[in-house]
Amino acid sequence: MENIYFIINPQAKNGHCQKVWRRLEKVLAEQKIPYTFFLTEYRGHATEIAQSIAMKEEEMEKVIVTVGGDGTMHEVVNGAATYPNVKIAYIPAGSGNDFSRGFGIPKNPVSALNHLLKQIKGEATLIDIGKILNHDKEEIFFVNNMGVGFDARIAKEVNQSKIKGLLNRIALGKLVYVYFLLKNLFTYQRSLIEIMIDGKSYTFDSAWFVTVSNQPFYGGGMKISPDASPYDGLLNITVVHNISRLKILFVFITVFWGGHVSFKGVETFTGKEIKISSFHPLHAHADGEEIGSTPVTTITCRRVLPIFSKVSGQ
Numbered sequence: 507m508e509n510i511y512f513i514i515n516p517q518a519k520n521g522h523c524q525k526v527w528r529r530l531e532k533v534l535a536e537q538k539i540p541y542t543f544f545l546t547e548y549r550g551h552a553t554e555i556a557q558s559i560a561m562k563e564e565e566m567e568k569v570i571v572t573v574g575g576d577g578t579m580h581e582v583v584n585g586a587a588t589y590p591n592v593k594i595a596y597i598p599a600g601s602g603n604d605f606s607r608g609f610g611i612p613k614n615p616v617s618a619l620n621h622l623l624k625q626i627k628g629e630a631t632l633i634d635i636g637k638i639l640n641h642d643k644e645e646i647f648f649v650n651n652m653g654v655g656f657d658a659r660i661a662k663e664v665n666q667s668k669i670k671g672l673l674n675r676i677a678l679g680k681l682v683y684v685y686f687l688l689k690n691l692f693t694y695q696r697s698l699i700e701i702m703i704d705g706k707s708y709t710f711d712s713a714w715f716v717t718v719s720n721q722p723f724y725g726g727g728m729k730i731s732p733d734a735s736p737y738d739g740l741l742n743i744t745v746v747h748n749i750s751r752l753k754i755l756f757v758f759i760t761v762f763w764g765g766h767v768s769f770k771g772v773e774t775f776t777g778k779e780i781k782i783s784s785f786h787p788l789h790a791h792a793d794g795e796e797i798g799s800t801p802v803t804t805i806t807c808r809r810v811l812p813i814f815s816k817v818s819g820q
């Protein structure tokens with residue numbers, strides 16, 4: 507059996523993750539699985555823990571299992587992605603859990619753990635990840651998506667909001683993104699955005715946002731990039747521009763099944779290196795976590811991260 511380390515964000519889904527972890531502990535005890543665990547104490551802590559696990563006895567193979575939401579997974583990947591001795595797994599216990607949607611991991615945390623315990627004896631799957639260079643020349647990885655503009659503004663407000671806690675308590679946590687989308691819809695100032703995709707330049711005036719996806723889902727189940735695949739070495743770009751405030755509401759409804767891509771004003775591209783700049787600095791996010799503002803450059807890193815997911819061996 508591999509060395510298994512769990513990193514748990516007890517605050518994910520406004521504390522619900524603690525209950526999830528207690529259920530997982532029982533399963534691990536019943537199956538007599540040896541493991542080590544760490545609870546995160548603050549934002550950024552999962553990155554520090556993952557990195558220190560990866561660095562300890564570097565020749566030793568390890569599996570780091572994230573228990574939490576997409577934000578915690580983002581932090582774990584940023585701590586461990588550059589260490590070849592580490593494989594990563596995910597148990598969904600956050601509000602949105604787009605990673606589990608995109609990678610076919612069971613929604614139920616106990617099922618996800620049982621599934622992982624079966625898989626862990628076999629081969630992990632190498633997936634693509636995105637690497638961002640922001641204007642401070644920091645390197646940031648993402649597994650789901652990154653974005654600039656309206657969606658990054660929403661991500662920032664969601665992360666700071668008290669409403670998220672309220673909605674989570676009544677089991678409607680996924681609606682938090684919808685709430686902030688509607689809140690910003692009538693006030694957001696659209697902007698000129700320039701995108702360079704593999705050396706080819708595109709300009710969009712009155713742009714709402716640009717999303718760069720590694721897998722189809724974001725924002726708690728919206729299929730923003732229906733054709734994105736984390737196995738093809740490409741990133742999928744979605745630009746929404748020149749659409750009125752009223753029409754974007756209709757477009758938004760169709761995002762849940764990926765129908766938005768057929769609207770005029772929704773443009774899609776694929777590429778390996780994407781530079782995004784804007785007339786005014788715009789918020790940027792990676793996997794829903796704030797990462798500063800434009801300009802940003804994103805590149806794909808092809809099949810570099812070993813993960814355990816339903817589609818292992820693909």
Ligand SMILES: Nc1ncnc2c1ncn2[C@@H]1O[C@H](COP(=O)(O)OP(=O)(O)OP(=O)(O)O)[C@@H](O)[C@H]1O
Pocket residue numbers: 515516517518519520546547548549550551574575576577578579581599600601602603604794795
């Ligand atoms: N102990 C902690 N206290 C406060 N914040 C924390 C702690 N540990 C991690 N965090 C931060 O909590 C934030 C949210 O975590 P996470 O994304 O895992 O859960 P979520 O928001 O419920 O789920 P999702 O992102 O899937 O909607 C992350 O930005 C992470 O950095």
